Amino acid sequence: MKTINLTTQRQAVYDVVCESVDHPTAADVMNRLVERGHSFAYGTVYNSLRYLTDKEMIRELKLGETASRYDARIDDHQHIVCEICGRVDEVMAPVPEEWMTQVAEETGYEVHEAHVVLEGVCAECRSKRKK
Amino acid sequence: MKTINLTTQRQAVYDVVCESVDHPTAADVMNRLVERGHSFAYGTVYNSLRYLTDKEMIRELKLGETASRYDARIDDHQHIVCEICGRVDEVMAPVPEEWMTQVAEETGYEVHEAHVVLEGVCAECRSKRKK
């Protein structure tokens, strides 16, 4: 099945994710929908996020926090989280192929994917800290 | 504070984690404690796991499943999960330094840590599949 059925609700959820640059949680998406005058059931937002994820229009991120985050960028990339302020930024540098090969040899796995979450201190928090 | 106070409960939890090779969840640890004749409160097991994690005697792993897993190996390493059977194996090959440096340059972050979860198919599942 390749057909995509974008209902009003799904389109609105998709719009919010697309127009967010901060990898929002489901709760964030809910709030932003309300700000825009919508009022969908919680279940509908979760269903829509799952639907859009299944259709590969968005990606679900598990960064080690309790709640999933959602990302409108579907090209291959990783994430970095600031230990101080919690912001999540994109990491576009691809995970080295040779390392993946090395892992395949070491473990005997056929390696399909890598999910990397880096931790550190963002430029902003770093400059604040210098006081 | 560096003093470590291992109560009976904490020691028993630590023993279970140390003697497990499969990165058990809190519920797994509970079950294994019961098998050994213990019967601690749920809260105590969670408290103990957190205590041991704080003291860096074990590590808490967030692999993208709903429940955390625990690891008695505290040396720097990563993990790979089989998409078919769910087993979790160690990845000892270190994440390339040069990639981390590249990420630091790209993002402006001071990079402290990398958490990598690889996905693929383990040797066992691969050979089963060949039928």
Added chain:
DNA sequence: AATAGATTTATACTTATTCTAAATTGAAAT
């Protein structure tokens, strides 16, 4: 308009984990 399938809604439920307040433990001081 009638039908059927998909979707939305409201709400109940599940799972993992944390919180709370009372009871217990155990080491140190008498």
Added chain:
DNA sequence: ATTTCAATTTAGAATAAGTATAAATCTATT
């Protein structure tokens, strides 16, 4: 040996994120 007191454990309630359910509603198609 007994008292004392902080740390710990316990049982159970509370929370958070997400899923399941069943009834109501929407959306083509006949």
